Amino acid sequence: MRRSVFTKDHEAFRKTLREFIAGEVVPHYADWEQQGHVPRELYRRLGELGVFGINVPEEYGGAGVTDFTYLTVLREECGRAGVTFGAESVHTCLVLPYLLEFGSEEQKRRWLPGFLSGEIMTAIAMTEPGTGSDLAGIATRARLSDDGTHYVLNGAKTFITGGAQADLILVVCRTSPYDPENRRAGLSILCVDTTSPGFAVGRKLDKIGLKAQDTAELSFGDVEVPVANLLGEEGAAFTYLTHNLVVERLGAAIGAYANAAGAIGFATAYVKERQVFGKPVAAFQNTKFVLAECAAEVEAAQSIVDRALLEHAAGELTAADAAKAKLFCTEVAGRVIDKCLQLHGGYGYMLEYPIARLYADTRVNRIYAGTSEVMKTIIAKDLGL
Structure with a gap:
């Protein structure tokens, strides 16, 4: 059936992607699967192609597209070739909406340039060893320091796509005591720099599929996160x-x-x-x-x-x-x-x-x-x- 969601610009983007995948992805993909992740250079190349900036507003250097049509073209071309771009989908489809919707102006100015170029790769950490679909059961905790300048983060996450290569991870944690009467309250999102002392990447998980997409266990031991890295309002994460x-x-x-x-x-x-x-x-x-x-x-x-x-x-x-x-x-x-x-x-x-x-x-x-x-x-x- 004839489709009405794509324009000539979409098809030009499709042609560029198809050539890129055939020339720079397919020939190396088996090696990437063997090593368990794509090279960082792939992310920089995607940044050069403008993939990471499609849905980023123009004032931050992006294309300012507000829908998913270009990313649909991307998924169709990856499916056509039977490949993925590693953790790109998490970076563009999961993390970016949080940054754009709930990030402060200062946070956007600080992180989006690197996000666009592929120099800053991101991930989001929700799932825990004992918490999957039940997000209200998250146990990772963050305590505000006595001087109010930073949070002290402790806990563990698992099944984190892109976690091993990420530079910035959005961590869902509990910033106030658990309330059995209101289990959804008290959750916040902290943006954690992965160079922070106390942050560690644990096991690289061996999955059935998606072999070129790194998935890892993460741990946080007294990680200090500046209050400036709180995404949105405290307690509003759910x-x-x-x-x-x-x-x-x-x-x-x-x-x-x-x-x-x-x-x-x-x-x-x-x-x-x-x-x-x-x-x-x-x-x-x-x-x-x-x-x-x-x-x-x-x-x-x-x-x-x-x-x-x-x-x-x-x-x-x-x-x-x-x-x-x-x-x-x-x-x-x-x-x-x-x-x-x-x-x-x-x-x-x-x-x-x-x-x-x-x-x-x-x-x-x-x-x-x-x-x-x-x-x-x-x-x-x-x-x-």
Whole structure:
């Protein structure tokens, strides 16, 4: 179906990205997966291409785009090639909205130039060893110093994407005592410079997929964080987190759909070339029917993404609608990529084939930014159930 969300400028950006990925990413990607992270030079190159500044206002050096359409092009091109840009998605889609929405003018002037260039890479630390979707259960604590100049931060975080390479980490912590009557109160966001004494990167976690995206455990032992690094108001973090989850879930939906579309491309090319019983796998009716089913599902997911993009651009994308988009697109991606891998036969299980990478990389989409079960709960609540 014809799409109306992209312009000629989007397509010019797509061409630039496609050439960049083919020339500077795909040839090195297997090595990056082996080392467990992309090189810092990749982030600087993305900064040069303007990727990090798409949604940054012009007064801070960015392009001033207020919607997700350019980042959708980026996700589609990464999916098409079966690659990622390491922790870029966290930097641009998760952290940036917090800085723009809740950062002070001084903080924006201090951090955004490096953010744009890739010299300052960021991450956000919410999840703890005993706290996943239940953000109100966060136990990492920060105490204001007696002279009121800094916080003293103690605790641990896990599953932090980009945590090993980050220069600035937004840490969600408890700045007032836990109140069982109001579990959501007392949470704040502190922006932690990773050169601070007491900060440490623990284990680099060995994941099923997303091998070129570093994920780590972090610890904070009496880390002193200047009060100037408090993001927004003290005690308001839970509201901030729920506010930005809409954007995070839209990003997850886009990434899932893009990977599913990429899988169809890989499978279609493979079945045309692979010979079985003297003819291409594509000649069998089962192959045609499977890919037809996949194409129909991905088209439906694409339509939901496009509608969500328009709603987001208009400032009208609700939490329930974002949950619907994430639930549908991530579940579709799981089904479609599994079917496309099956069409590769035994080769689909080999990591040298991009379909295997997409299969492993996409599985986490049904977990992060809220599990599929959490999405169903949100949607059911919206139905009055």
